[in-house]
Amino acid sequence: MSTSLPKAGPAPKVGIVSLGCPKALVDSERILTRLRAEGYEISPSYAGADAVIVNTCGFLDSAKKESLDAIGEALKENGRVIVTGCMGGDADAIRAAHPGVLAVTGPHQYEAVVGAVHEAVPPVHDPFVDLVPPEGLRLTPRHYAYLKISEGCNNRCSFCIIPGLRGDLVSRPVSSVLREAERLAVAGVKELLVISQDTSAYGVDLKYAEGDWYGRKVRARFADLCRELAEFDIWVRLHYVYPYPHVDEVIGLMAEGRILPYLDIPFQHASPTVLKAMRRPAAQDKTLDRLQRWRRECPPLALRSTFIVGFPGETEEEFQFLLDWLQEAQLDRVGCFKYEPVEGAAANALPGAVPEEVKQERWERFMETQKAISAARLKDKVGYTLGVLIDEVDEDGAIGRSYADAPEIDGSVFLNGETGVKPGDLVDVVIENSDEYDLWGSIERVE
Numbered sequence: 001m002s003t004s005l006p007k008a009g010p011a012p013k014v015g016i017v018s019l020g021c022p023k024a025l026v027d028s029e030r031i032l033t034r035l036r037a038e039g040y041e042i043s044p045s046y047a048g049a050d051a052v053i054v055n056t057c058g059f060l061d062s063a064k065k066e067s068l069d070a071i072g073e074a075l076k077e078n079g080r081v082i083v084t085g086c087m088g089g090d091a092d093a094i095r096a097a098h099p100g101v102l103a104v105t106g107p108h109q110y111e112a113v114v115g116a117v118h119e120a121v122p123p124v125h126d127p128f129v130d131l132v133p134p135e136g137l138r139l140t141p142r143h144y145a146y147l148k149i150s151e152g153c154n155n156r157c158s159f160c161i162i163p164g165l166r167g168d169l170v171s172r173p174v175s176s177v178l179r180e181a182e183r184l185a186v187a188g189v190k191e192l193l194v195i196s197q198d199t200s201a202y203g204v205d206l207k208y209a210e211g212d213w214y215g216r217k218v219r220a221r222f223a224d225l226c227r228e229l230a231e232f233d234i235w236v237r238l239h240y241v242y243p244y245p246h247v248d249e250v251i252g253l254m255a256e257g258r259i260l261p262y263l264d265i266p267f268q269h270a271s272p273t274v275l276k277a278m279r280r281p282a283a284q285d286k287t288l289d290r291l292q293r294w295r296r297e298c299p300p301l302a303l304r305s306t307f308i309v310g311f312p313g314e315t316e317e318e319f320q321f322l323l324d325w326l327q328e329a330q331l332d333r334v335g336c337f338k339y340e341p342v343e344g345a346a347a348n349a350l351p352g353a354v355p356e357e358v359k360q361e362r363w364e365r366f367m368e369t370q371k372a373i374s375a376a377r378l379k380d381k382v383g384y385t386l387g388v389l390i391d392e393v394d395e396d397g398a399i400g401r402s403y404a405d406a407p408e409i410d411g412s413v414f415l416n417g418e419t420g421v422k423p424g425d426l427v428d429v430v431i432e433n434s435d436e437y438d439l440w441g442s443i444e445r446v447e
């Protein structure tokens with residue numbers, strides 16, 4: 001008598017299109033992890049998939065258009081489409097444009113997305129299903145991973161609909177965040193990118209509740225979390241931090257070399273009048289002083305930010321104030337957007353819409369100003385040795401990033417001819433050349 005176990009049918013295959021910010025990417029990773037755990041395979045193409053999930057972004061109207069286009073493409077190429085993510089909060093708009101979608105679920109509704117997949121493509125019971133690696137599945141290269149520490153936001157910036165879509169701040173318990181970070185570090189991740197909507201507000205909703213971590217009590221508090229993450233001995237990079245006074249505490253960790261001396265602070269503007277109209281968190285009048293103090297305490301500190309020009313009511317004087325502030329602040333990395341009204345945002349009701357050509361002209365002046373600052377700051381690095389994490393290697397050489405470069409949004413360090421390294425290697429690089437955004441160098445060879 002044969003004792004062989006019944007053989008399962010072919011695994012159902014699901015494709016995923018992930019749009020939007022790194023936070024949406026983390027959501028996609030969680031959905032995929034769940035599906036893989038249930039025996040689904042992930043299809044890299046429309047043609048090979050039994051259904052396609054489109055994880056949308058609904059932040060700006062241009063992102064909504066991109067999301068609707070992506071849904072249309074998935075419907076055309078595959079036909080069986082499940083929509084999730086930020087724009088999923090507006091199911092009516094999606095169904096109006098694409099009545100053929102199978103299901104629409106909102107942001108972070110992992111259960112609902114997985115339920116919709118079950119309905120569209122029932123799971124096959126297979127006693128031999130692949131076990132998911134304990135660190136989960138990631139869409140980013142193996143050597144870096146995003147660590148999402150909270151959802152939602154307690155702020156009410158007038159141009160933003162995220163609190164309406166995602167609700168108020170909900171922080172993850174500290175032990176759950178640390179457990180995920182530990183799993184990632186053990187799995188070989190070399191860089192953790194800490195993300196949320198407002199990283200420095202971490203734990204406020206939990207009243208900084210303590211969690212157990214290897215027999216110790218750790219508070220769910222921004223600086224305490226950073227101190228613990230530093231213990232994993234890998235790069236820790238902080239995104240979406242506001243310059244609240246308690247951020248001072250992490251500058252010490254940066255100065256000690258325990259977490260990367262890098263802060264991504266979305267300032268959005270500098271003029272007090274515009275910031276007030278934007279209803280931005282954290283008083284800005286002392287911000288320049290605070291940046292200077294941080295730099296004195298931790299001279300290598302790299303600062304990245306994003307700004308909006310052409311916000312309703314922004315006058316030429318207020319814009320000029322922003323340019324002057326930029327000159328003083330000497331930020332390392334800066335992104336700039338022309339203001340766009342977002343459906344449902346309070347800012348839409350503000351008077352003083354700035355004409356498109358004025359927005360464009362301000363955007364160009366802003367970029368010119370920052371380009372010169374960025375070029376000068378990068379030039380100052382020539383002749384120094386920097387630790388570089390390798391992202392890609394081909395027959396011409398390698399591309400990596402220094403502590404001052406977050407993946408996808410900042411610059412790169414090009415290592416022409418350096419083919420003896422692999423992604424995830426951390427090497428010392430002598431910087432030889434620079435331009436407005438990137439650096440070039442060679443691996444330091446010790447005689």
Ligand code: SF4
Nearest residue numbers: 153155157160162197
């Ligand atoms: S801080 Fe402001 S811009 Fe950022 S998510 Fe919260 S409300 Fe939106």
